Amino acid sequence: MSTLTGKVALITGAGRHKGLGEAMAKRLAKDGAAVVITDIGVAKGPQFEKQHIGTSDEMNEIVAEIRKAGGKAAAVVCDVLDEKSVEAAVAFTVKEFGRLDIMINNAGIGYLMTDILSLDQKDWDAVLNVNLRGCFFGTKHAAKQMIAQGGGGRIINTASQAAKRGFAGAAAYVSSKHGLVGLTRTSALEFGKHAIRVNAICPNHVTTGLGDWQNKHFSALGGQTHDQYMDAMRSRIPLGREGRASDIAAMAAFLCSDDADYLTGQCLDVSGGEEMH
Numbered sequence: 001m002s003t004l005t006g007k008v009a010l011i012t013g014a015g016r017h018k019g020l021g022e023a024m025a026k027r028l029a030k031d032g033a034a035v036v037i038t039d040i041g042v043a044k045g046p047q048f049e050k051q052h053i054g055t056s057d058e059m060n061e062i063v064a065e066i067r068k069a070g071g072k073a074a075a076v077v078c079d080v081l082d083e084k085s086v087e088a089a090v091a092f093t094v095k096e097f098g099r100l101d102i103m104i105n106n107a108g109i110g111y112l113m114t115d116i117l118s119l120d121q122k123d124w125d126a127v128l129n130v131n132l133r134g135c136f137f138g139t140k141h142a143a144k145q146m147i148a149q150g151g152g153g154r155i156i157n158t159a160s161q162a163a164k165r166g167f168a169g170a171a172a173y174v175s176s177k178h179g180l181v182g183l184t185r186t187s188a189l190e191f192g193k194h195a196i197r198v199n200a201i202c203p204n205h206v207t208t209g210l211g212d213w214q215n216k217h218f219s220a221l222g223g224q225t226h227d228q229y230m231d232a233m234r235s236r237i238p239l240g241r242e243g244r245a246s247d248i249a250a251m252a253a254f255l256c257s258d259d260a261d262y263l264t265g266q267c268l269d270v271s272g273g274e275e276m277h
């Protein structure tokens with residue numbers, strides 16, 4: 001029997017190839033959990049263009065890949081900007097697989113980045129509303145279900161190194177991820193009595209679709225070639241390489257396992273030693 005056999009997980013923002021959500025979903029499925037892949041599904045206006053988001057086609061491909069590998073998976077569109085949509089995704093999970101044990105609030109946008117003097121409210125709101133308010137909706141509706149069914153649960157928030165320090169040119173993103181640390185700690189306090197463990201993962205850098213956009217954006221901004229930018233990044237990391245999606249998935253699998261039974265309210269760096277607090 002695998003470590004997560006019989007468990008059911010819902011992951012937001014998991015419908016994009018190469019993404020951290022996809023990697024976490026595949027790892028949890030490999031460890032025996034039934035997983036629900038959710039994502040925004042369709043492009044929506046200038047802030048959610050097709051090049052940045054997980055489409056319904058990709059969501060269905062990821063489900064098919066998990067099933068082909070012998071895992072259990074289903075997909076449903078969930079826009080984390082909309083509380084009703086998040087509530088419906090939890091209800092879908094329960095209808096499909098009978099319960100909800102693991103909620104991973106992973107949906108995030110990190111491509112609306114500019115310095116504070118040029119940042120407008122529209123972009124600030126979009127980033128805060130996806131990266132922070134969306135996690136609040138996910139936490140609230142997952143916890144309601146976990147409390148109603150009994151037996152505890154796990155909530156994992158995908159935060160960031162940007163939850164631990166400032167980054168020039170990324171005020172909205174940094175603020176949203178710092179806020180997510182506060183949400184993680186407060187949720188851990190409120191839900192401990194229900195045996196719901198709430199933790200956050202703080203990756204430094206993984207070249208996902210989003211990570212690739214950031215590499216291009218920040219190298220251009222700093223007047224570096226892509227290779228110069230990546231070399232400089234690696235030189236700051238004690239282990240000498242950027243993260244892999246599998247590194248983040250391994251931490252998620254650990255946090256979902258019984259081995260993490262005494263962990264809650266933690267915001268854990270998975271950064272090759274670049275971040276240490």
Ligand SMILES: NC(=O)c1ccc[n+]([C@@H]2O[C@H](COP(=O)([O-])OP(=O)(O)OC[C@H]3O[C@@H](n4cnc5c(N)ncnc54)[C@H](O)[C@@H]3O)[C@@H](O)[C@H]2O)c1
Binds near residue numbers: 160202
């Ligand atoms: N890649 C990195 O280096 C890195 C580092 C630290 C933290 N993170 C965080 O990891 C998470 C996953 O990012 P990723 O790098 O895998 O990028 P990604 O682009 O592959 O994943 C982000 C997903 O969020 C989805 N999303 C955006 N708006 C949404 C909405 N309104 N409703 C539902 N889904 C929505 C996107 O469609 C996309 O599938 C994000 O929260 C990101 O901030 C990433």
